[in-house]
Every structure is written in structure tokens, then in C-alpha cells.
Amino acid sequence: MNIIATQALTKTYGGGVTALADLSVEVEPGVIGLVGANGAGKSTFIKIMLGLIAPTSGTVRVFGLDPVTETDKVRARVGYMPENDCLPPDMSASEFVTHLARMSGLPATAARERASEALRHVGLYEERYRQIGGYSTGMKQRVKLAQALVHDPDLLLLDEPTNGLDPAGRDAMLGLIQRIGTDFGISVVVCSHLLGEVERICDSLIAIQAGRLLRADRISSMTEASDVLAVEVSEGTEELAARLTEMGFPVSRDGRMLLVPLDSDAAYDRILRAVADLELNLHRLDQRRHRVAELFTKKETADV
Amino acid sequence: MSETGVIHDIGYQRYEGPRLGRAAAIKALYVHGLRAAYGLGRPPKAKIFPWLVAGVTLLIAVILAAVRSQVPEFEFTYAQFDDSLSWLIIFFVAILAPSLVSRDIRSGTLPLYFSRPLRAADYVLAKFLAMVSAVWLLLGVPQFIMFLGAAFTTDKGMTGVWDEVRELVPGWAYSLLWALLFTSIGLLVASLTGKQAFAAGGIVAIFLMTTPVVGVLASLPASAANHLAFLASPMTLVSGVGAWALGNDIGIDIGRYGPIYGIEAFCLITACLLLLLARYRKVAAL
Numbered sequence: 001m002n003i004i005a006t007q008a009l010t011k012t013y014g015g016g017v018t019a020l021a022d023l024s025v026e027v028e029p030g031v032i033g034l035v036g037a038n039g040a041g042k043s044t045f046i047k048i049m050l051g052l053i054a055p056t057s058g059t060v061r062v063f064g065l066d067p068v069t070e071t072d073k074v075r076a077r078v079g080y081m082p083e084n085d086c087l088p089p090d091m092s093a094s095e096f097v098t099h100l101a102r103m104s105g106l107p108a109t110a111a112r113e114r115a116s117e118a119l120r121h122v123g124l125y126e127e128r129y130r131q132i133g134g135y136s137t138g139m140k141q142r143v144k145l146a147q148a149l150v151h152d153p154d155l156l157l158l159d160e161p162t163n164g165l166d167p168a169g170r171d172a173m174l175g176l177i178q179r180i181g182t183d184f185g186i187s188v189v190v191c192s193h194l195l196g197e198v199e200r201i202c203d204s205l206i207a208i209q210a211g212r213l214l215r216a217d218r219i220s221s222m223t224e225a226s227d228v229l230a231v232e233v234s235e236g237t238e239e240l241a242a243r244l245t246e247m248g249f250p251v252s253r254d255g256r257m258l259l260v261p262l263d264s265d266a267a268y269d270r271i272l273r274a275v276a277d278l279e280l281n282l283h284r285l286d287q288r289r290h291r292v293a294e295l296f297t298k299k300e301t302a303d304v
Numbered sequence: 305m306s307e308t309g310v311i312h313d314i315g316y317q318r319y320e321g322p323r324l325g326r327a328a329a330i331k332a333l334y335v336h337g338l339r340a341a342y343g344l345g346r347p348p349k350a351k352i353f354p355w356l357v358a359g360v361t362l363l364i365a366v367i368l369a370a371v372r373s374q375v376p377e378f379e380f381t382y383a384q385f386d387d388s389l390s391w392l393i394i395f396f397v398a399i400l401a402p403s404l405v406s407r408d409i410r411s412g413t414l415p416l417y418f419s420r421p422l423r424a425a426d427y428v429l430a431k432f433l434a435m436v437s438a439v440w441l442l443l444g445v446p447q448f449i450m451f452l453g454a455a456f457t458t459d460k461g462m463t464g465v466w467d468e469v470r471e472l473v474p475g476w477a478y479s480l481l482w483a484l485l486f487t488s489i490g491l492l493v494a495s496l497t498g499k500q501a502f503a504a505g506g507i508v509a510i511f512l513m514t515t516p517v518v519g520v521l522a523s524l525p526a527s528a529a530n531h532l533a534f535l536a537s538p539m540t541l542v543s544g545v546g547a548w549a550l551g552n553d554i555g556i557d558i559g560r561y562g563p564i565y566g567i568e569a570f571c572l573i574t575a576c577l578l579l580l581l582a583r584y585r586k587v588a589a590l
Contacts, residue, residue: 047589050419052418052419052588052589053589071421072325072326072421075419075420075421076323076421078419080415080416080419082412082415082416082419084412084415085411085412086411086412086413086415086416087411087412087413088407088408088411088413089411090346090347090350091345091346095345099332099336100416100417100420102328102329102332102336103329103332103333103416103417103420103421103422104323104329104420104421105323105324105325105326105328105329105420105421106319106321106323106324107321107322107324107328108332110319110321110322114319117317121316131347147416151319151323151420152318152319180316183315183316184316185316185318
């Protein structure tokens, strides 16, 4: 079942600014990356899913519910972690998360228990009675995650969760998100402008650019093997290139590597034999994989 | 369950319990706001001011109760109590409103509220009621102490107590009027800025700047202007409504214009609340 489905979703702000244009996408459960440059429409998409703003046209369904008319039902099942700082410095994490659990409609006792649980899951159990003002940026991000998790949502919307974190904190946060997605059974939409980190933890990816959908697919199909073989030899690169061209392969060079398109399974063996015949030292022979980043670079060059 | 004494990693547990609706969230936010008003659940620093003010009002009430019981001809009504503490109320409101509203703006917490079932109107309602209650308690409790003092020392038995009740209830109503009017103005000003000091300054400035206007109008030679002068400042407006609706004799002459005072107070409170709502509708869209 799809957790998010949109059809021709469009949002135009007053003054003719188009934030989202004709976005149609269906998202399956899992960890989903929502990538795009700053201003691509990621935040607008999140706000529409939370029912904070209504789309100009088109439809959106979260768990089959319309966020505009069934706002309460949607919000009960969704947890949101905003991008900006949103924590009061003079409250303890425990109190703050408990308070927000009650705002989500949990009874007092349950709110307290779940706040402790949520803080334990994000790794702040020991520090939970300390004032948030004294926390490091990494700890604050964890509190933000805990408050999104406290009412046991089925979907988390995380807006730039690794913002401002050092590399170690970034890894820890990404690990945590992955754990929520796989072990907790909660779907997660991770919003980011850093493709690399999203690529690491997500099952699928939605790429948007200037409010339009670039591609929505599973990461595995985006990074599937391409039909280009990279060959690197210690010396005699020229010789090999000449031989392969002779054999009818359109060879291109990429630094010390030769890139040879593979048109059949037999081609792989023929290239290997050519290297053996020339008695060259083979350093590398691998089938190149598509990288998610190509998604953006290709499109940009196509646009020019 | 397994034997005790063994620690298990229970992992993540889904929540199966009840999810109460918006009404429960409003109530929780109201209680949270009322507690925060008196610094409960907040650091010791936040407790100093509200309890200082509360201490002063309680002390005054105890002294008044003592004096009234000893000196029978000493006349001091419940309404006079509110009026004589007006500046204390203003300072209380000027500190309280920003700590209830500006703090959320400053720390950026509002998106967390509005991504939950809570709506802008719910938030405004809960904060408004919390602050009205806080201000009313600040006045109502000392008035009740005065009442207790009078009730226990009355020499007319139950009729004396009953007379006192009939004075206390309008006194409480008058306190509620103070709370309603000052809360709506205070919250509106505080909702415009995230800086608590600015908000507090703005609130005090509104009361400071309108007071001389009353003085000028009251000294004009026209009697209509004199009677209507007290409309110009929220403080004297409250007194005016009290003089008209509750028949308080508090030394201001509003002539036949009583209803106008009532209408203005009502309109002012309504307008402030509507503006507050409009402001939060905008904020709730993030």
C-alpha cells in the first residue's frame, strides 16, 4: 500500500511563485529520500502533507487520507521534525517531549512514559532531565527527533535532520534514522539537499527540481549496473585502446581508465582476452554503476 | 512477563493506548500555561517575579483583612482592592504575557504545535484562558482572604457572612474584567515579537501612554469630554465599566455614558482576540 500518493499536485503562492508543479508520485513504505536543491519545493511538499497549507490544485493522500479535510487523522499518524531550531532552552528534554506528547493527545501518564522511551531510543536517556539550553547541537537534533517520534507515528517527516552536525554526529543521526525505518517499522521521509547521505540510508528516492519531479524510484534501480566496463591497466593503455578500437569497440578514455560499452556478454570475454593477449597488468575491471548524482547532472546538461 | 531482575532490551514498542482529541490537548496546554505563569515546572529564576507579586497582593490582603476586622468604620471594597493594585497588575501582565507567548515564538516551537492536531484557534484559546485564570487568581485569592477575614470576624452571624458574599461576588467579577481586558491586550502585543523584553516594554508603554490622555480629556471644560475621558486608557476603562455595571463607587464620574464603557470594553477584548487569532492563523501556516 502507498503511504503517500499525489496527483498533479501544484502549489502556487500569491505573487505567482510556483513551489510545486504537477507533482505526481506514489511512495511505498520504507526510508524515503526527498532530495532537491534549496528552494526546490521540499518544504512546501512537507507542509502540504501535514495539512498546514492547501494545494492550489491536484490531490494528495497520506495513508489514503486527505490532509486538508482529515487533518487530525493524518497528523495523529505523522511526526514532523522541522529544519530550524525549535526547542525552548529553559525546559528539560523530558518535560518538553512529554508536553508535546500531550499536545498529540496522549493521556498524562502515557505521555510521560512515551517521552522517556522516545528519548531513550534517540540516546538521550541519561541526560533527559537536563535543560535543553545546555545541550550540544547533536543532542538538540535528537530531542527534535524524539518529539517527532513520541506519539508513535506511522510516518516521520524529517526536514534536514543532519543540519549543523559534525561528521560523527551525522553518521549517528543517519544510523538512527535507518534504525527507525528498519527496526521500528516506521516509514521515514528524509528531506535533504545532500544526496550522498540520503543515498546511504534510503530505500527509495524522490528527486525534485524547481517544483517538478525529476524521478521517483527505488535506490537499487537508480544505481543498477550500467553497460559500461571500466578497464585500467598499469601501462600500455594506448596499446589496449588501439587494440579494442580495432576489435570494433568505441573506446573512450577517463583518466587512466578506458571505458568500453558492453553490448553483449561475449564482449566482456573479448575485452579480457585482448588484455591477456597484450600481456598487460590488469589493475581494475569493473562494470560501472549509475550513481544517484547522475540524476541531477544529466538533467542539468540536458536543460542547457 | 519473565522473572524479575533481568533487564531486557525491549526495543521499540508501538503505542496502542487512547489518543484523546483536540479538547484534551487544549486542556493540557491550558494547565501547562497556568503552571508556567507562576513558574511551576520552570527554573527558579522564573518563579521569583510571579511569587513576588503574588506575595505582595497576599500581604496587602492580610493587612486589609486585619484592619477591617479591628476598625469597623474602615471602608475598603473588593473593587478598591483591584483598583489600588492596578500598576502591579500591569507589571504582572507585562511579564506574564511574553513568557506565555513570546517564548514560543522566540524558540520556534510553534511549528511543533501546529504539526499536531492543535489549531491556531485552540492555541490562542488555551493561552488566553490560562492567562485570564492566572491574573484572576492573582486578584481573586487575596479578595477571598479579605472575605475570610470579614466572615470570621463578623458580629452579625450568618447574615453578616451573606452580606459579605454579596460583596465578594461582584468583586470577583470586577477582577475577571481586569483579567479579560489586560490579558487580551497583553497577549496581542506579546504575540508580535519573540523578544520578551520588547513585548514587556510594549505592554507597559500602552498603559503609560494612554494615562496622560485621560488626564488631558478629564480637565477639558466640556462635561461630555470629562465623562468620556476614561475611555482613553484601559485602566480607567475598567474602572468605568465597574462604575456602570457593578455600581462601584470609585471616584470617577462617567455620567450617563456607562453603556459606552461596557461596549468599548467588549469591543476591545473581541478585537484583540480576533487580531490574535489572525496573527496565529498566519503563523500556523508556518
